[in-house]
Amino acid sequence: MSKPKISIIMPVYQVEKYVAKAIESIQKQTLSDWEFLIVDDGSLDNSGKICDEYAKNDSRIHVIHKENGGAPSARNVAIDIATGKYLYFMDSDDWAEPTMLEDMYCMAEKNCSQLVVAGFYIDTYYNDAEKYTQQQYSEDKVFYSKRDFRKEAYRFFDKNLLYTPWNKLYLASYIQTNKFYFPQTFWDDFPFNLSVIRDVERVSMTSKCYYHFIRQRSESETAKYRRNMYEKREEEHRWMLDLYNYWDVHNEASKEFLARRYVERIVGCVENVTNSSCNLSVAEKKASIRKMIKNPYAALAARLAKPKSRYMQLMVLPIKWKNIQLTYLEGCTISKVKSKNIKLFAKLKANR
Template identity: 65%
Template sequence: MAQEIKISVIMPVYNVEQFVGKAIESIQNQTLKEFEFLIVDDGTPDQSGKICDEYAQKDPRIQVFHKENGGAPSARNLAIDRARGKYMYFMDSDDWAEPTMLEDMYRLAEEHHAQLVVAGFYIETYYNDTEYVTTELSCPDRVFQTQREFRENAYQLFDKNLLYTPWNKLFLSQYLLDNGLRFPQTWMDDFPFNLMVIREVEKVVVTSKKYYHFMRARAESETARYRDDLYPKREEEHSWMLDLYGHWQVSNEPSMEMVSRRYIERVIGCLENVTNVNCTLDRKGRRAAIREIIRNPRVSEALKTARPRSAYMKLMLLPVRWKNVTLCYYEGKVISWVKTKNVKMFAKLKAGR
């Protein structure tokens, strides 16, 4: 019966045959049993869909939908339209969750009549097949009593990367449905979806407990990747953040500092992207791209407000402050080298920035 389903767990699946079994079993092993598990095979070319079907045959709580490839947003949205649970939880198919996650988050949501529960999580960055470095992210337990209180303190959650992803959250289904909230069909759809969720949210609970294990495996493919649209995407994201805080009418110093620091850190990432070994631009084109980035007036404005928290981030920002294209170019090359040759060091530096 629909009223017996406490949580609808939603998971898109694509090219994860090595990992999807562990993801499914981590949900099956939850201490909360009253869930439905909606798995969407997004036209995967490997055996992932078949594996999911095999689990569904043995567990009536699992439903598998097969569709043509359309991306994770379309897969999640298909499941949202079919979900019957009071709450929704979004899982990635190559990660796994601790067994008490759903029960603990459900209890908090019910106790505080929350529209959104936010938990901590683990990032496990693999630098070979068996070794990895773990980063733990969380904020102290807190129940935000008012919408204003949440808005004025959201910078703390942004700083701990807790407001970017869907898989460390439990969402009240009625809140999503009443506001027509769906995942936008875009690259990195998680972030704009979460911004839409928190834009008008009123009842938010944060738990310091960590449950979700985000597997930053496949490090070689991640670190070698070049995206020709990364800089425009980062500019778009910064506009979203400015729009959000403008809508919230929040301009306190900690919030504005966070927005500026977040932007300027991602500018450094854009410099690395331009100098990536797989960048399709020639040397002249790379220098022109760097010049465009560091001479953007937004960069100068952000540098006035941002307060980098590590010595090496302060050091990396010097060439940007000086608007020195050559130094920025070689800085990007160094970052790219560390990112590809020493994933462990890169993960630690990124976590401590």
């Protein structure tokens, strides 16, 4: 029996409202030679049963039931048993356009690519009624050497194309031979992809968008305070610096991108700590902000960064000045906008 062209891997947990649409979007693909490895990660709702019903009627669908261990462990289980030439990772509350797999497969075969990267949609729903859609994509481009890809990688990071797995097709032998797995971390997608691109040579980029990443937002939503967010962002930044040092890429464009990326995430951390759901005292919030903006790299990054939007240019100024009070007030203002008008906040954030 011949191996399928693509192994689709999808972890499932408590998504009974959405998983049918995800599965059916794969069944509607114009490329039909695939296996669908669905890993039910100990769902307590009807998600697992729904997946089993689809598997009964489609021999290409295989459902693995396991104890809850998180999405990384679910994906890793499937990586070990996948038989397709290529791997595709999907989230169970999203969906894909019908030509996605065929187009990405053809591109991989034509260019002998180890990795294919496509654009994607971000569909944000407000109260299940209003939808706001953004597109993230880059130009069509094919890389055949590590050097060429590394030199231009900052542009694809800048467009958020290299962080997630669901806009990519991976050569299975490259993943399995090198034993690339999803780590049990807060942002498991990111370090996985950093491992993949660390020594990748042949990469195809397509400007076409296929995948719909779904965000559900309530008009009254106030984002939850995320404890240790700053520490996680610092760790994430160290990963990026390690990658670029390993690559020995230090051109001005890459340095500016790394600085801007860092400052934008510091702004996000300020927004987080000034959020109304954060129960720290005002003094504690200001102490947290002091820790962020007194970091030697923060001032350097603020000087090197060239923010693209007027909004971000304004947000960076008090960080550049190391002004704790002004940074705190800006964070409070943005947090208030976030709680009162989530749509406006989403658009401001999208245009950073």
